Amino acid sequence: QKEVEQDPGPLSVPEGAIVSLNCTYSNSAFQYFMWYRQYSRKGPELLMYTYSSGNKEDGRFTAQVDKSSKYISLFIRDSQPSDSATYLCAMSEGNDMRFGAGTRLTVKP
Amino acid sequence: ETGVTQSPTHLIKTRGQQVTLRCSSQSGHNTVSWYQQALGQGPQFIFQYYREEENGRGNFPPRFSGLQFPNYSSELNVNALELDDSALYLCASSPGGVGQETQYFGPGTRLLVL
Numbered sequence: 452q453k454e455v456e457q458d459p460g461p462l463s464v465p466e467g468a469i470v471s472l473n474c475t476y477s478n479s480a481f482q483y484f485m486w487y488r489q490y491s492r493k494g495p496e497l498l499m500y501t502y503s504s505g506n507k508e509d510g511r512f513t514a515q516v517d518k519s520s521k522y523i524s525l526f527i528r529d530s531q532p533s534d535s536a537t538y539l540c541a542m543s544e545g546n547d548m549r550f551g552a553g554t555r556l557t558v559k560p
Numbered sequence: 561e562t563g564v565t566q567s568p569t570h571l572i573k574t575r576g577q578q579v580t581l582r583c584s585s586q587s588g589h590n591t592v593s594w595y596q597q598a599l600g601q602g603p604q605f606i607f608q609y610y611r612e613e614e615n616g617r618g619n620f621p622p623r624f625s626g627l628q629f630p631n632y633s634s635e636l637n638v639n640a641l642e643l644d645d646s647a648l649y650l651c652a653s654s655p656g657g658v659g660q661e662t663q664y665f666g667p668g669t670r671l672l673v674l
Contacts, residue, residue, distance in 0.1 A: 459600070487665075494564075494650050494665035495603065539602050546593070546616040550602030 454478055457540055457551025466560050470527040474540035474551045477521065481542040481549075484516045486525045489537045489553065498525070498538075530558045563587055564653050564666035572672045573641050581636045581669045583651035591615070591655070592634040593663060594626060597648040609634055646673045 457474045464470055472486075483502055487495035501507045504518040513526040523542070527534055537553040563586035573579050585592050591610045595603035605618035609628035623639040632653070638645060648670050654663035 455602070457602075492670075494652075494667045497662070497664060500662070541602070546605075546608050548593075548605050550604070552600065552602050 455540065455542065455549045455551045458554055459552050461555040461557060463557045463559060464530055466530060466532060466558055468530050468558070470530050470534070470556060470558075472525040472527075472538050472540070472554050472556070474523050474542075475521055476523075476542055476549075478542075478544070478549075479518070479521065480544040483543045484514070484523050485541040485543070486512075486514055487539040487541060487550075488534075489539060491536075495539055530556075532558050532560050534558050564651060564664055566649075566651055566666040566669050568669060569667070570670045570672075572674065574674050575641055575643060577641050577673075578637065578639045579641060579671060581638075581649050581651075581671070583634045583636070583653075583666060585632045585634070585651075585653035586664055589653035589655055589664075590632050591653060591663075592628060592632065593652045593654070594634070594636045595650040595652065595665075596620070596645075597650055597668070599647070603650055606636070641673045643673050646671060 455476045485500040486498045489495045501516045504516050507514045511528045515524045535557045537555045539553045540551040565584045567582045593608040594606040597603040607617040608615045612628045625637045627635045648668040650668045652663040652665045
């Protein structure tokens, strides 16, 4: 079992849809939970991070962390074609950082 | 765009050769981490440098080595290249004194080993 599991997709949705992306993990020591967006042939771009359990909202993006279930989510409201990218979850404890494999999302106009 | 730059953008080497990749950190950041991202996978942590000292290492062999300079720029060196070393190599910088949750990635160097 991988330390961080993320459904690779691909996920295809129509413009305006609500997108739900998820990761599960096994190491209960992780304290910080991040979501990155990576466009083709580019480096990952930090979208948001959350410390411990709870929700965090930033514009159209909402991150949720449930440490008791070892489950994190990213919701994208009113999805746009420009949101088409690979979304990576990541989590860390100290300088030990682990990434999921990424979910490829396509938002169709 | 982040302030992290990497060079070169692409590189082709043959098995057994050595390669040096370079990274310039975002202004004000004194911590740099290097990652290897194979096709279709998430980045894997290679090592981190903080104020010119190695500050943690992932599960990579010693032929992966690094340096950080007084201006906080950094190098990743890989000796005795293997075919499996073909990947996107990413560096990420972050402000000192905090964890990796605020790190910002460069565009990467795509290495192909033939």
